[in-house]
Amino acid sequence: xxxxxxxxxxxxxxxxxxxxxxxxxxxxxxxxxxxxxxxxxxxxxxxxxxxxxxxxxxxxxxxxxxxxxxxxxxxxxxxxxxxxxxxxxxxxxxxxxxxxxxxxxxxxxxxxxxxxxxxxxxxxxxxxxxxxxxxxxxxxxxxxxxxxxxxxxxxxxxxxxxxxxxxxxxxxxxxxxxxxxxxxxxxxxxxxxxxxxxxxxxxxxxxxxxxxxxxxxxxxxxxxxxxxxxxxxxxxxxxxxxxxxxxxxxxxxxxxxxxxxxxxxxxxxxxxxxxxxxxxxxxxxxxxxxxxxxxxxxxxxxx
Amino acid sequence: xxxxxxxxxxxxxxxxxxxxxxxxxxxxxxxxxxxxxxxxxxxxxxxxxxxxxxxxxxxxxxxxxxxxxxxxxxxxxxxxxxxxxxxxxxxxxxxxxxxxxxxxxxxxxxxxxxxxxxxxxxxxxxxxxxxxxxxxxxxxxxxxxxxxxxxxxxxxxxxxxxxxxxxxxxxxxxxxxxxxxxxxxxxxxxxxxxxxxxxxxxxxxxxxxxxxxxxxxxxxxxxxxxxxxxxxxxxxxxxxxxxxxxxxxxxxxxxxxxxxxxxxxxxxxxxxxxxxxx
Ligand SMILES: Nc1ncnc2c1ncn2[C@@H]1O[C@H](COP(=O)(O)OP(=O)(O)OP(=O)(O)O)[C@@H](O)[C@H]1O
Ligand SMILES: [Mg+2]
Numbered sequence: 001x002x003x004x005x006x007x008x009x010x011x012x013x014x015x016x017x018x019x020x021x022x023x024x025x026x027x028x029x030x031x032x033x034x035x036x037x038x039x040x041x042x043x044x045x046x047x048x049x050x051x052x053x054x055x056x057x058x059x060x061x062x063x064x065x066x067x068x069x070x071x072x073x074x075x076x077x078x079x080x081x082x083x084x085x086x087x088x089x090x091x092x093x094x095x096x097x098x099x100x101x102x103x104x105x106x107x108x109x110x111x112x113x114x115x116x117x118x119x120x121x122x123x124x125x126x127x128x129x130x131x132x133x134x135x136x137x138x139x140x141x142x143x144x145x146x147x148x149x150x151x152x153x154x155x156x157x158x159x160x161x162x163x164x165x166x167x168x169x170x171x172x173x174x175x176x177x178x179x180x181x182x183x184x185x186x187x188x189x190x191x192x193x194x195x196x197x198x199x200x201x202x203x204x205x206x207x208x209x210x211x212x213x214x215x216x217x218x219x220x221x222x223x224x225x226x227x228x229x230x231x232x233x234x235x236x237x238x239x240x241x242x243x244x245x246x247x248x249x250x251x252x253x254x255x256x257x258x259x260x261x262x263x264x265x266x267x268x269x270x271x272x273x274x275x276x277x278x279x280x281x282x283x284x285x286x287x288x289x290x291x292x293x294x295x296x297x298x299x300x301x302x303x
Numbered sequence: 304x305x306x307x308x309x310x311x312x313x314x315x316x317x318x319x320x321x322x323x324x325x326x327x328x329x330x331x332x333x334x335x336x337x338x339x340x341x342x343x344x345x346x347x348x349x350x351x352x353x354x355x356x357x358x359x360x361x362x363x364x365x366x367x368x369x370x371x372x373x374x375x376x377x378x379x380x381x382x383x384x385x386x387x388x389x390x391x392x393x394x395x396x397x398x399x400x401x402x403x404x405x406x407x408x409x410x411x412x413x414x415x416x417x418x419x420x421x422x423x424x425x426x427x428x429x430x431x432x433x434x435x436x437x438x439x440x441x442x443x444x445x446x447x448x449x450x451x452x453x454x455x456x457x458x459x460x461x462x463x464x465x466x467x468x469x470x471x472x473x474x475x476x477x478x479x480x481x482x483x484x485x486x487x488x489x490x491x492x493x494x495x496x497x498x499x500x501x502x503x504x505x506x507x508x509x510x511x512x513x514x515x516x517x518x519x520x521x522x523x524x525x526x527x528x529x530x531x532x533x534x535x536x537x538x539x540x541x542x543x544x545x546x547x548x549x550x551x552x553x554x555x556x557x558x559x560x561x562x563x564x565x566x567x568x569x570x571x572x573x574x575x576x577x578x579x580x581x
């Protein structure tokens with residue numbers, strides 16, 4: 001059958017003293033997938049990432065990475081990681097840091113220098129290659145961190161808020177880079193609360209809140225047709241309320257906005273209107289924005 | 304195996320951060336001062352008429368032991384300062400996250416750092432002790448203390464402190480760890496003094512407290528063995544007791560205890576660090 005998932009968590013929990021940071025999370029990320037992991041501050045995103053890397057130990061549950069038990073050296077050799085804090089030994093130069101990580105990642109000596117040079121160019125630090133990291137701005141440190149994550153040609157890249165310190169151009173570069181990785185078959189696990197970023201690059205997302213996953217799926221499915229917008233004649237509103245109940249029906253800019261659960265419900269509503277002799281001029285699906293979804297989930301704790 | 308990468312990295316960090324440079328400059332200054340002291344001391348000694356036979360050799364040897372005692376102290380402080388924040392300090396700062404996520408065992412991080420710090424201390428003790436022996440030999444014409452065992456025992460003392468500091472650092476952050484390690488170090492020092500007093504007063508309790516403290520932290524015992532090796536002549540042996548050494552040097556068993564101590568602290572450091580969350 002298909003190969004094992006790139007990341008697989010089953011029933012993972014993490015307790016810090018009295019705080020339950022992660023609560024019984026099960027999750028699979030397929031090979032080659034660009035996976036977005038969203039959630040408000042303190043939701044447990046970084047904790048999950050650190051458990052996947054074997055930096056932190058789960059209180060309960062099982063984790064597999066690239067088909068190996070979490071923390072195994074073989075799996076780690078193929079993982080690249082950009083930590084949330086992106087703090088590195090700042091007495092090193094950018095080039096030295098990358099060389100060091102290339103060695104740790106077991107990159108063979110004959111390609112190391114070329115790889116380091118290419119990556120520094122990629123993240124826009126070619127001119128600063130031989131400057132110490134202590135002289136870098138925050139954004140430059142994050143760029144070095146990104147290059148560091150990619151230096152071992154990983155099959156799985158785990159980025160914990162990779163653009164938090166970047167300027168708009170840097171953000172776009174990172175987005176492009178993530179897309180490229182995805183196209184090359186690299187699995188990307190992206191922690192973020194930058195919704196537009198996730199919206200633009202991720203195949204699938206999960207939203208986590210208070211340590212539990214509250215929504216998961218393909219982005220377009222999650223955002224799909226939560227509402228439809230109608231331009232219709234007299235009696236449309238009454239028909240909608242009759243079909244779908246009182247809630248979720250309102251007027252916006254002279255149009256009728258109706259919340260529907262799925263496509264069947266939309267079809268039922270339109271049939272009903274036509275049966276009632278209500279002229280329907282225009283119907284369109286209004287995609288929920290990820291932000292709406294995020295806020296709704298974070299506020300209510302469900303979709 | 305990545306131990307050597309971490310060890311090399313640790314060495315390079317100390318060099319780059321000017322820790323070594325600062326220590327080297329200070330030690331050089333100290334050696335110059337020491338040389339001046341020995342020169343005047345030796346001149347006065349030669350003007351003294353009479354005295355028991357072997358006085359010159361004894362005093363010269365005492366001057367060397369005193370000098371090495373301060374080098375030993377500097378080495379101890381250096382060992383503790385280098386390693387108190389080596390593990391937890393770096394986890395707290397976040398600088399170890401990306402490294403520990405690489406195909407590197409936690410034990411390799413601990414051993415790598417241990418090896419790195421030990422090499423640094425070996426160079427420090429080797430160079431400064433050799434220079435000191437050379438200074439004394441050139442000024443006085445007496446070659447004393449020219450053996451490997453003294454500096455080796457000094458290094459062993461420093462390694463014990465590194466092991467202790469790494470064990471604490473596997474869980475504690477730099478400041479509380481530093482306080483604990485220095486307290487233990489002071490306990491060993493004071494324990495040595497109590498042991499001597501107990502010996503003089505023939506108080507078994509005091510003597511045993513002293514012995515217990517050297518088993519708990521054998522750094523002082525290492526120095527006592529070193530000074531006994533360095534002090535030549537029966538007369539010097541007696542003179543060098545007091546602040547710089549024990550009147551009766553520890554038995555060879557102490558070496559075994561030191562080795563066990565090191566194995567225990569490093570073993571604890573590895574186990575505790577392997578289990579900690581980042
Ligand atoms: N080392 C720790 N000790 C105690 N509690 C911790 C520790 N690390 C995380 N927590 C707690 O676990 C919860 C989840 O934290 P985590 O860092 O995973 O959140 P996050 O989703 O990454 O948030 P952010 O978006 O702010 O980065 C929080 O309540 C936090 O206080
Ligand atoms: Mg986080």
